[in-house]
Amino acid sequence: MADRGRQYLLMADEDLMALVESEDSGAFAGLYDRHVRAAYSLAYRMMGDRQAAEDLAQEAFLEVWRAARSYRADRGSVRTWILSIVHNRGIDQLRSSASRRRTQDKVEAVAVTTQPSEAFAETWRNSQRVQVREALKVLPPEQLKVLELAYFSGYTHLEIAELLDLPLGTVKGRMRLGLKKIRGYFEDRGMAVPG
Incomplete structure (x- = not known):
C-alpha cells in the first residue's frame, strides 16, 4: 500500500484526476495533499476567517470528488480548476452572508433612529453604490470579470x-x-467618479 501512495506522488495532476473519476480515494488524497494549502490560502483571503476558510476548502474538495468528471484539461490546469471551485463557492457564501446582513441592516434601520448627518452619509454611500452598479453594466463580460476579481474579491493581477x-x-x-x-x-x- 505504501508503494501505491508513493506512486500517487509521482503522478501528474491530470492522471490523478482520471483516477478520481473512477472513485480512487488514494488519488483523491494525493490531489488533496498537493493542493489543499493553495485552496485554504484562497479561501482565507476571501473569507477573512480561519474556520470559514477551512470549511470552504473542505466543501470545495468535496465538490472536486463529486464533480471529477466535469474537469476538462483543455480549459486549464487541475490547480486552476480546484481554485475556481473554491472561488465560486466562496463568492456564493459571501453573497449569501451579504444578503443576510442587508436584511439585518434594514431591520435595524427601521428600529433605530439615526442622526440626520448619519442618515445623509448613508444615503450618499447608497447612491454611489447604485451608480457604480449601473456603470458596471456597460462593461463587456471579460472586463467585468477581471474587475470583480480584483476589486471585490481582492485578487492580484x-x-x-x-x-x-x-x-x-x-x-x-x-x-x-x-x-x-x-x-x-x-x-x-x-x-464625479466615486472614490
Whole structure:
C-alpha cells in the first residue's frame, strides 16, 4: 500500500484526476495533499476567517470528488480548476452572508433612529453604490470579470491571470479598459467618479 501512495506522488495532476473519476480515494488524497494549502490560502483571503476558510476548502474538495468528471484539461490546469471551485463557492457564501446582513441592516434601520448627518452619509454611500452598479453594466463580460476579481474579491493581477488562464498583459489590459469605460460612463453623465 505504501508503494501505491508513493506512486500517487509521482503522478501528474491530470492522471490523478482520471483516477478520481473512477472513485480512487488514494488519488483523491494525493490531489488533496498537493493542493489543499493553495485552496485554504484562497479561501482565507476571501473569507477573512480561519474556520470559514477551512470549511470552504473542505466543501470545495468535496465538490472536486463529486464533480471529477466535469474537469476538462483543455480549459486549464487541475490547480486552476480546484481554485475556481473554491472561488465560486466562496463568492456564493459571501453573497449569501451579504444578503443576510442587508436584511439585518434594514431591520435595524427601521428600529433605530439615526442622526440626520448619519442618515445623509448613508444615503450618499447608497447612491454611489447604485451608480457604480449601473456603470458596471456597460462593461463587456471579460472586463467585468477581471474587475470583480480584483476589486471585490481582492485578487492580484498575477492571481487573476492564473485563475482565468490568461496572460498577465491581457488581465492588465482588460482592467485598464474596464476602468476607462467606467470613468467615461461617469464623465458622460457629468458625475464625479466615486472614490
